[in-house]
Amino acid sequence: MSWRCGCRAAGLLLTVLLCGLLPGAAVASDDLDYGLTPRKVADDTWVLIGKTEDFNRSNGGNIVNTAFIVTTEGVVVIDSGPSRRYAQQMRRAIARVTEKPVIRVFNTHHHPDHFLGNQAFAGIPTSALAATIAGQKEEGGAFTDNVYRLSGDWIKGTEPVPAGESLRPGVQSIGGHELELISLSGHTSGDLVVLDRSTGVLFAGDLVFYQRAPTTPHASIAQWLAALDRLATVSYRVLVPGHGDPVGDGRAIEQTRRYLVWLEDALRRAAERGDEMSELFGLAIPAEFAAIPLSREEFARSVAHLYRRYESETLRRSR
């Protein structure tokens, strides 16, 4: 997402004015509850399943899957969610499952719904791929402004905190769990996949969407398809997508792959026909994707993200 405004300042001002007029307003915003309920998907392994929606003022950004693994040494968290409030409530949800402390946080990539909760894990080692940390530093401020604009009070007090440690791909053993950290790209320039070899759970991040249309603001479709080829070679028992329900087979990878192949083909064909961006918003989406939540909206966004590349390939230098 590329948004460039200072709407958060205006939102804060409005909040201050409202609180001045209505003393109860601040109390009401403290009641905002994400209703996070961990779902056990394997031994020691829980997932907080987000809604397959876009950011809005009802869901507060709870549109993403986050997860945690309870090891003998402590809890490993995979993605920290869209806000400080979310991550605070996530920590309480973890505490309902185990008394063990959180000892490690991984961010799968730099999109705001996956890392804006880092603030609530201050003092706990937080790691991500180098490209992810660079993206968090560069775009974290704009992301926070935009998420605030879309979700309002849920985001209040959230500041972007980049991961502190750049991780090296490879195998790490933590508290009896052998975690393979796989460095890929395509959804963004740094996409971390975590395979827990001890339980067979594959945390795919946003390289895999299931029954929720993929988003493309930082995508390279060619790299993304290569990453899916790599994931298809991994053997796992449960795949946790970045968005949508966990699955026990290859259907989520396959759905994401088929959508991306169609998207690229549709945009390339349109460019070769000479279509204009403004003519593409009504383009027919095949039935198998039209039924997926947000496919119409995400297709419109993808036109903005990707179409210029295909279009410029059709034009020739004029003298």
Add this chain to the structure above:
Amino acid sequence: MLRCGILVFLLWAGAVHAAAGDDPLQSPQWTDLKQRYLGAARVVFDPQVVVTGPKVAEDSMNVPVGVKISGLADVRRVLVVADLNPIVKVLEFSAQGALPVLHFRMKLQQGSPVRAMAETADGVWHVGGIWIDASGGGCTAPSVGRGTANWHETLGQVQSRVWPGEQQSRVKVNIMHPMDTGLAPGIPAFFIERLALQDATGREWMRIDTFEPVSENPVFSFDFPGTPPPGLSLVGRDNNGNRINARVAQ
């Protein structure tokens, strides 16, 4: 007494006409905007003036917009405005043989109506438009090219293509230009003011006056009835006097 009655009636009619209910897009700026650009001329909201674009601008610096006028005879010129932009007027075009159709990309500072207002030979303005939501900042952010050292080396370069058809043809052009609005701190307004598609004899088939809200490195698409005239060139200039002159690639 009769005159007085007419005056009262006109005042009453004027008040109704100026009310927000007059405007299908319910814009707070419509009354002022109409006064400023169309004066006392007759104005109708007309479904034959079709504006297309996204519901939400994903990229406020490049919001794709299409204007298509069908079924209206003798369209003299078309104004495109964004009511709530700091610079309201986006462009004005006049099709003189090309179809009254134009696709382009623009900057939006915030959510706003985007309207096309077409003047026909009888002096009536036909207005159509859509509301596009945007997070904002499109007009006050510096152009992306300003961040590169060599933007001036490609200034005014044109890429183009013709898609010929028997019934209808399309010409698409892309011009390298920062299109600075003058609203980003320390960067003066620097934008293309005039473009025209000319044939080999110098006849103009389409003319556009462009303003600051047109996107950086603008892309325009034009449609022609039947095959386009041979020897088309894109000619124009910016507000600093730099000239654009390129033969359209066939």
